[in-house]
Amino acid sequence: xxxxxxxxxxxxxxxxxxxxxxxxxxxxxxxxxxxxxxxxxxxxxxxxxxxxxxxxxxxxxxxxxxxxxxxxxxxxxxxxxxxxxxxxxxxxxxxxxxxxxxxxxxxxxxxxxxxxxxxxxxxxxxxxxxxxxxxxxxxxxxxxxxxxxxxxxxxxxxxxxxxxxxxxxxxxxxxxxxxxxxxxxxxxxxxxxxxxxxxxxxxxxxxxxxxxxxxxxxxxxxxxxxxxxxxxxxxxxxxxxxxxxxxxxxxxxxxxxxxxxxxxxxxxxxxxxxxxxxxxxxxxxxxxxxxxxxxxxxxxxxxxxxxxxxxxxxxxxxxxxxxxxxxxxxxxxxxxxxxxxxxxxxxxxxxxxxxxxxxxxxxxxxxxxxxxxxxxxxxxxxxxxxxxxxxxxxxxxxxxxxxxxxxxxxxxxxxxxxxxxxxxxxxxxxxxxxxxxxxxxxxxxxxxxxxxxxxxxxxxxxxxxxxxxxxxxxxxxxxxxxxxxxxxxxxxxxxxxxxxxxxxxxxxxxxxxxxxxxxxx
Numbered sequence: 001x002x003x004x005x006x007x008x009x010x011x012x013x014x015x016x017x018x019x020x021x022x023x024x025x026x027x028x029x030x031x032x033x034x035x036x037x038x039x040x041x042x043x044x045x046x047x048x049x050x051x052x053x054x055x056x057x058x059x060x061x062x063x064x065x066x067x068x069x070x071x072x073x074x075x076x077x078x079x080x081x082x083x084x085x086x087x088x089x090x091x092x093x094x095x096x097x098x099x100x101x102x103x104x105x106x107x108x109x110x111x112x113x114x115x116x117x118x119x120x121x122x123x124x125x126x127x128x129x130x131x132x133x134x135x136x137x138x139x140x141x142x143x144x145x146x147x148x149x150x151x152x153x154x155x156x157x158x159x160x161x162x163x164x165x166x167x168x169x170x171x172x173x174x175x176x177x178x179x180x181x182x183x184x185x186x187x188x189x190x191x192x193x194x195x196x197x198x199x200x201x202x203x204x205x206x207x208x209x210x211x212x213x214x215x216x217x218x219x220x221x222x223x224x225x226x227x228x229x230x231x232x233x234x235x236x237x238x239x240x241x242x243x244x245x246x247x248x249x250x251x252x253x254x255x256x257x258x259x260x261x262x263x264x265x266x267x268x269x270x271x272x273x274x275x276x277x278x279x280x281x282x283x284x285x286x287x288x289x290x291x292x293x294x295x296x297x298x299x300x301x302x303x304x305x306x307x308x309x310x311x312x313x314x315x316x317x318x319x320x321x322x323x324x325x326x327x328x329x330x331x332x333x334x335x336x337x338x339x340x341x342x343x344x345x346x347x348x349x350x351x352x353x354x355x356x357x358x359x360x361x362x363x364x365x366x367x368x369x370x371x372x373x374x375x376x377x378x379x380x381x382x383x384x385x386x387x388x389x390x391x392x393x394x395x396x397x398x399x400x401x402x403x404x405x406x407x408x409x410x411x412x413x414x415x416x417x418x419x420x421x422x423x424x425x426x427x428x429x430x431x432x433x434x435x436x437x438x439x440x441x442x443x444x445x446x447x448x449x450x451x452x453x454x455x456x457x458x459x460x461x462x463x464x465x466x467x468x469x470x471x472x473x474x475x476x477x478x479x480x481x482x483x484x485x486x487x488x489x490x491x492x493x494x495x496x497x498x499x500x501x502x503x504x505x506x507x508x509x510x511x512x513x514x515x516x517x518x519x520x521x
Contacts, residue, residue: 082178086145090129091475093149099133101152101319104411104445105380106132109312110150110168111408113161117169120248122241123176134319138263142171144180152316159262161305162246162255169242169249170256177241179234232284239291252303253295260288307342311377314343315350323351334367342371342378349381358389376406383415392422410443417449426456444473461493465501472508477515481508 093100110130118124128146135151142148148171158164174180239256247253264285318326326347334344349364365385368378379402386395399416406412413436420429430453433446440446447470454462464487471480484505488498 082144082146084145086129086143086147089143089145089147090131091473093131093147095474097133099135101132101134103132103315104414105377106312106315108376108409108411109308110148112308113165114148114168114172115408117165117172117245117249121172121176121245126176128172128175136320140167140171142174142180146175148172148175152319155313155316157263158259160252160255160258160303161309162252162303163259164255164309165249165251166242166246166253166256166259169246169251170238171242173238173241173245174234177234177237179238182234236287236290239287240294243291243294247298250301250303252301253298254300257288257292257295260291264288305339307339307373308375308377310339310343311346311375314347318347318350323354326351338371338373342368342373342375345371346377346381349385353384353388356388358385361385362389374405376402376409376412379406380409380411380415383412383419387415387419387422392419393425395419396423396425396428410445414445414449417446417453421449421452421456424456426453429453430457430462441469442473444470447473459492460490461487461497461501463487465497465504468504468508477508477512481505481512484508 094102107130110132111128114128114130118126118128126146128148131147131149133149133151136153136156137151138153138157139151140149140154148168150167154167155164158167243253243256246256321329330344330348330351334341345364345367349361349368352358352361352364362385365378365382368381379398383395383399383402386392386398396416396419399412399419403409403412403416413432417429417433420426420432430450433450433453437443437446437450447466451463451466451470454460454466464483468480468483468487471477471483484501487493488501488505493501
């Protein structure tokens, strides 16, 4: 069973009904928003939760006629279905969870770190997506479709990059060993009770009420021992495989032991929601001992943290502080160690940018350059300072050179497009966005920027087409249809552009009809 940002994945009566799952999630989100908005008093909240619970218990009758994705003989979900569910989870994380930290630069760091480990793992072709929640609790999770997310509290709790990498290796192993799909197959006989209670727990938690505990407890006794057994088995397997991946990727394997032991000591003294990782990943003395014994058999390797890890930590720490506090903390001479010095100047530059002190930020960036760091984060910061200082054309040049050195950095691409737009070069901005979209047509951020560039060129149809694709990727099908309809009402665009827009509009309309038919069932 997995609950991730309101998405609940279970096997229902031996056959997973994904379309019905989508309707459940839609209903939950709408109801949760109403509850958070305070539209219901306490009694109404209880009645609403009870009514929805009853409705979910009767899911079998309503779900008749929906596509069957497999019978009870199937042991796992297909990889294709996992990817589809993962895409739905991504939309919910990015556009439905207030904790989501929209920071492509930190996501780039996670992608680089993850790629380093996936490349030496048992399934190097597996695709992953990494996200960050601005949450002080120490937690991380892996969901279907290779979707991993990390709380900012985990970054701050890790005392070395190897410690942080050990958590990521563990989560990557959960995905590669298909633990979630396997658990769903093992839980198929739990049926509707577990589905309903866990969905209600998600709803109650999102609504901020006190019903979450009660909802989760209902029907839990019948399944708790089985769930716990699976969880322990999978956690041990993820530890073992993750440790192998960590070693193969060149990290210090002691990082996993150090992290586990520190969390274990902390929770013995003070058990709170700050250590959410231990609630979703049961940590036992047996697990710690097993990992420690395995580490003792591995030759010692001293590993120095990357400079990017130090700067990412500094950036996340600054999220919890006002700029003046950051500047006070990093006042005076920088430390001698390169990583600490990089974090010092990076944090200062970010704080000065927030205060619009571009001259001071420029000095901080110059100090970073003197450290001779090979980091996309430094180049991106350099470009941001130039843009804020009113030099977008120079920023675009800096970012273009950086993008050639770090071609996998999405953050650099976004920043260069923004710089070109600020420099009033929409044609170049559109060309760059279009070039990158040919490599990856699932990037809604680029489609939004392409829409701005097209609008600046007076290309109305191209503007609405790009914005429609951005909306579609965000799950806003009605807004996507509206954008294409607006674009086709104009008179610009050649025959091929209009034909392509009309064909895409027909696809969107068919998708809308499918959704409406599903909701009427």
